[in-house]
Amino acid sequence: xxxxxxxxxxxxxxxxxxxxxxxxxxxxxxxxxxHVLAVDDSLVDRKVIEKLLKITSCKVTxxxxxxxxxxxxxxxxxxxxxVGFDDLKVDLIITDxxxxxxxxxxxxxxxxxxSIFREIPVVIMSSENVLARIDSCLEEGAEDFIVKPVxxxxxxxxxxxxxxxxxxxxxxxxxxxxxLQQDSPEITNAPSLDExxxxxxxxxxxxxxxxxxxxxxxxxxxxxxxxxxxxxxxxKVSDDS
Amino acid sequence: xxxxxxxxxxxxxxxxxxxxxxIQLQKLQDESNPDFxxxxxxxxxxxxxxxxxxxxxxxxxxxxxFKQVDAHVHQFKGSSSSIGAHRVKNMCxxxxxxxxxxxxxxxxxxxxxxxxxxxxxxxxxxxxxxxERQILExxxxxxxxx
Numbered sequence: 038x039x040x041x042x043x044x045x046x047x048x049x050x051x052x053x054x055x056x057x058x059x060x061x062x063x064x065x066x067x068x069x070x071x072h073v074l075a076v077d078d079s080l081v082d083r084k085v086i087e088k089l090l091k092i093t094s095c096k097v098t099x100x101x102x103x104x105x106x107x108x109x110x111x112x113x114x115x116x117x118x119x120v121g122f123d124d125l126k127v128d129l130i131i132t133d134x135x136x137x138x139x140x141x142x143x144x145x146x147x148x149x150x151x152s153i154f155r156e157i158p159v160v161i162m163s164s165e166n167v168l169a170r171i172d173s174c175l176e177e178g179a180e181d182f183i184v185k186p187v188x189x190x191x192x193x194x195x196x197x198x199x200x201x202x203x204x205x206x207x208x209x210x211x212x213x214x215x216x217l218q219q220d221s222p223e224i225t226n227a228p229s230l231d232e233x234x235x236x237x238x239x240x241x242x243x244x245x246x247x248x249x250x251x252x253x254x255x256x257x258x259x260x261x262x263x264x265x266x267x268x269x270x271x272x273k274v275s276d277d278s
Numbered sequence: 279x280x281x282x283x284x285x286x287x288x289x290x291x292x293x294x295x296x297x298x299x300x301i302q303l304q305k306l307q308d309e310s311n312p313d314f315x316x317x318x319x320x321x322x323x324x325x326x327x328x329x330x331x332x333x334x335x336x337x338x339x340x341x342x343x344f345k346q347v348d349a350h351v352h353q354f355k356g357s358s359s360s361i362g363a364h365r366v367k368n369m370c371x372x373x374x375x376x377x378x379x380x381x382x383x384x385x386x387x388x389x390x391x392x393x394x395x396x397x398x399x400x401x402x403x404x405x406x407x408x409x410e411r412q413i414l415e416x417x418x419x420x421x422x423x424x
Contacts, residue, residue, distance in 0.1 A: 080321045081357040088306050088314060135352060164356045186299055186360045189306065 071200050072096040076106045076132035076144065077162070082185065086131065086162075089192040098127075103139030106130065107147060110154055127157055129199060133185075134163035134170065142174060149178040158199055162187055282418035289409040290421050292402055299362030300403075301423050319403050322361050326396055329354045333389055337382070347385060348377040354392070363399040366392060 073095045077083045083099045090097045100106050107113055110127065130148065134141040141161050149155045158180040163170065171182045180199065183191050280288075293301060300315075307314040329350050336347045355370035369392045376384030410420055 079353060079356050079360075080325050081318060081360050084318050084321055085303070085306075085360055088311070088318075092306060092308075135356075137349065164352075164359060185356065186302075188302060 070094060070096050071128045071196060072098070072126050073129045073131060074106060074109060074127045075099040076101075076103060076130065076136070076141065078102060078133065078136040082133065082162075082187075086187060086192075089187060089189050090131075092189065093192050093196050095129075095196065103132070103136060103141065103144035103147075106132065106144055107139075110148075112147065112151055112154060127154075129158050129160065129195070131160045131162060131183075131195075134161050134174070135165070142170075142177065145174060145177050145179055160195060280412075282413060282416045285409055285413045285416065286418060286421045289406065289413060290423060292406045292409065293423050296399070296402060296406070297362040297364050299360060301362070303361070304423065316407060319361065319407075322357055322363075323400060323403075325357050326354060326400075330389075330393060330396065333392075337385055337389060342380075342382055342385075344377045344380050344385075348374055351377065358396075358399075361399075361403075363395075365395045366399055369395055 071094075073090050075083065075086045075090065075097055077086060077099070078101050083101065087097045087099050098109060100109060130144075132141040132144055139147075141163075145159050145161065148157060148159055155178070159178065160181045160183060161174045161179045162183045162185050164185040166184045174182050181195060183195075293304065303315050303318055311317075333347060333350050333354075336343060336350065351370050351373045355367050355374070358364075358366040358370065369388060373385065373388035373392065376388055413420060
């Protein structure tokens, strides 16, 4: 891993507007930490998603547009990356759907259309629970579609599902995804859809996110309990449940 | 001069009336970022005031660009939803319908209503922060909200 490459790229980026970076200053330690690129044009939502990700022990880089996300990845306007994928080590991209300029869907297509970056899981967030939108995102290769406002339970489940208690090597991740698709090609692998589609206010999350199931069926196997309804004010939360 | 108990009760009342989302935000606050909620809410105020201003300007144009107005309202709907400002969010939904119909009167009325709702929620949020401060200054603890 070229640490120098990372730092100099970061320095360049710091001068670019619209990039907030959290805890990316030490790529040498915690190389097993999941690094998430969060994309949202809303200031408020960006701050919240950053916090949610930090609480689940992820490194976060937050940008305010699809274009900046591509710049960060080194994808830019050209299809070739200027910096090696491994240097930046983005493990997950979570993006808002409705953004001016480039939508989350367009960003998703660009990423999935890139031979270098298409293995990075992309999750779409949207305040609108539109079935056609969900379908088209999943068809385009999105891992998941989360209806806003995003909850801590959503982020925790995502992280657990995609990365387990520790990091899953790239090959295995891709394998899991392919396996899910093979098992049930017509079934959407979007575990969060049900609870959000039903607009259920309670969050006793009962989904088993990694098992394929149809969109309309209710989840049955409990995931690990969310701590969202805990009455105690959260002190420091680490993803150890 | 209110007692700590009274302050705490007021704090709980205001917080719970701001719906789940705000309470979830409070739960995200921890020692590593003790001003998290305050920062998010401050961003919300900043964002909202800009949006409301942009909306007023957009609706004053000779030829109103309803798509642009709708884009602003959509943003406002998103951020108010994240904070738990449900009445503002609901007004945004109505507002977007008027945008779709290109109903200028409807839009103007909505803008007025949204301004009003926003003032109410801003007031409420400021009260929550004021109460927090007062409780801590009086030596009390911030009540836990289930």
